[in-house]
Amino acid sequence: MNGAQDLGGTMGHGPVNPELDEPVFHGDWERQVFALTLAMGFFGQWNIDEGRFARESLPPAQYLSSSYYQIWFAALCKLLVANGFATDEELASGKQIMAPRSLPRKPLTAGEIPLILAKGGPADRTEPGPAKFKVGDKIHTRNINPHTHTRLARYLRDRTGEIVMVHGAHVFPDSSAQGLGDDPQWLYTVRFSARVLWGDDRNPNDHVHADLWEPYLVAA
Amino acid sequence: MNGAQDLGGTMGHGPVNPELDEPVFHGDWERQVFALTLAMGFFGQWNIDEGRFARESLPPAQYLSSSYYQIWFAALCKLLVANGFATDEELASGKQIMAPRSLPRKPLTAGEIPLILAKGGPADRTEPGPAKFKVGDKIHTRNINPHTHTRLARYLRDRTGEIVMVHGAHVFPDSSAQGLGDDPQWLYTVRFSARVLWGDDRNPNDHVHADLWEPYLVAA
């Protein structure tokens, strides 16, 4: 979706302002949001793409005026309610009103965390067929504007680029975020000239690379 | 600039929600912001394009979480300070600290308002030369991404369309908003297919028209 998350090339947000000696978390509430998001995600009731969509579908005014963990918190609340873990009333009161929902597995324990984190969640899958493109091929990105999740950012649409890496087939987020399954698709890294993306006044030496799935691309 | 004002095609803002029996103003403060903006603009210290840029250069988080007259108010405050009418301290306190600045003309009186509004501020100017395009011509819009004011919205860049009206030469906002003068340029209404703008899943009957100046266009 063309939501507030699609920030590439937008303007007016101000300077970057890196923080000196920044701590990993700013206060306990950030620790709690981070840990709760990971711990609840571990039940597997939503995948990473559904999690991203929960964040990017927040109203743009809210998304842009929230800190990042505020965005995570708002999205976690949405996901908990949508998946029957809690009700809006419970979130407002902090008190249990409904019985807990049945759990697909036991809650995460401290002991299993190192192994689970080390395993991660690889996104590569069996290839659905031969790759359409190879390194060096010129491609053109499609102009799509779905209301659903996509990783083809606005600034990368309808642009000509060149394949520079082929990564095998990966979970296709446009399907996965809608609960339509992994739908594995070939994933490529595509190289775009800054001039193609932003106009002729850009430095001709500069390039942007993005990881794009085959359904985003047509031969140029 | 690719600021928060550039809303065409963005998503997540919710339903339109028209208000039944909507009053012209919602409370005195809206009346005041409206009237003060017009009255102060009347001194001619900034033009309409500079006024628009003052609004669209507000931080996106602020722009999107403000009501429209809140945006006008924030922009008016910026313009007043930038043009020496008031200082930040004065705006904060509401009390005069500095002497008034010298005025290019007497303040607006009630009596002259009907004539001034009736006169308006036409934007047409003497043509800089012959028009490059005529009705029926196919054009392609440029891909520009200036940090300064432009009326070539992001969704209209790098798209093919057709000239359907020729309006003569008008003040060119990209120059005017920077205080670089009227720089009159031919103005055209351009017709774009919804499919060209948004992709092949759109209704083939639908079109968007926009008013675009000659420097935005190249022959297709």
Add this chain to the structure above:
Amino acid sequence: MSKDHDHSELSETALRVKALESLLIEKGYVDPAALDELVDTYETKVGPRNGARVVAKAWSDPEYRKWLISDATAAIASLGFAGRQGEHMVAVENTPNVHNMVVCTLCSCYPWPVLGLPPVWYKSAPYRSRAVIDPRGVLAEFGVKIDEDTEVRVWDSTAEIRYLVIPMRPTGSEDMKEDELAALVTRDSMIGTGMALKPGAVGR
């Protein structure tokens, strides 16, 4: 953000605006009587009844309709509506095959002399963002259903041209006079987010 929160933000704004007005009066930049006159003009004198008269005349008078379509600025000025934010008018006509709809994606451009000041929704992010990418979805929210075969023409007011939609004359209005017809022409029908009223109905 909570409703309370919104309210306190608004009262804070109202206080700051009041302070600004006092300051600008104290500094001698603005005359309170002029401010009142500006507000009064757009609150009571200029509004969509002006545009309704233009449309009703176009419905009644084929010569005027032709003039309106070929030179809207002059045709509208002939009825006494002209000036600020209507300096360069274009009238676009709905037909059984074409439905027109006006937006300003970049700010709030709107033909003041014929429609007055725009409603909040016209200036707000939902309408401005969606009118150009999903005009039929927006129209549906206004209760307007357009056939798939009918062309939807969106006009994004990106320059100083201001658009007035001439809605279709409703069936059953054949014998009505110009004044009666004007009562059928709603603000929304002249933006393109509504239709003219059928005789006997009322609406915004």
Add this chain to the structure above:
Amino acid sequence: MSKDHDHSELSETALRVKALESLLIEKGYVDPAALDELVDTYETKVGPRNGARVVAKAWSDPEYRKWLISDATAAIASLGFAGRQGEHMVAVENTPNVHNMVVCTLCSCYPWPVLGLPPVWYKSAPYRSRAVIDPRGVLAEFGVKIDEDTEVRVWDSTAEIRYLVIPMRPTGSEDMKEDELAALVTRDSMIGTGMALKPGAVGR
């Protein structure tokens, strides 16, 4: 918005988060010890010192450097850094002719096993919006000046591939051992918004 306003928003958030944590514990969904372990992992165990060891080894060991560039996931895992948000690693190398810089315009993708959790600025609108359209302007704000003739390569992490920048080995470090070299490798140098430190300097 005022600073006070921001603070009250934040304390309101903190209260709501606390309530959520209590609720999820009460409902038996989460174990407080597991939450502590998750926080502790990323606060004390996983961080940019991991990535610095990878870079220092690549600087010191030509075979490892080759492996890192051809199969970063395996080469990095060989040092014990793997898993969540580092499942598919790619290492990109700075040279006198190429400067690499990583961003995630759409969210906050970042190679956790080698760099830990991303700093606030990396996840924030200013960096995400500007890194792809004005990388040199962003670099200048970090005090990094890149020659006009040098290519700037921005990597927008739009999929599950995670990028690690191998900064240039600083002059004067020729005789240093791997452990000493690692101390020169800053977090920002591995994102591409900084350079490796010169021997004797300190930085973030």
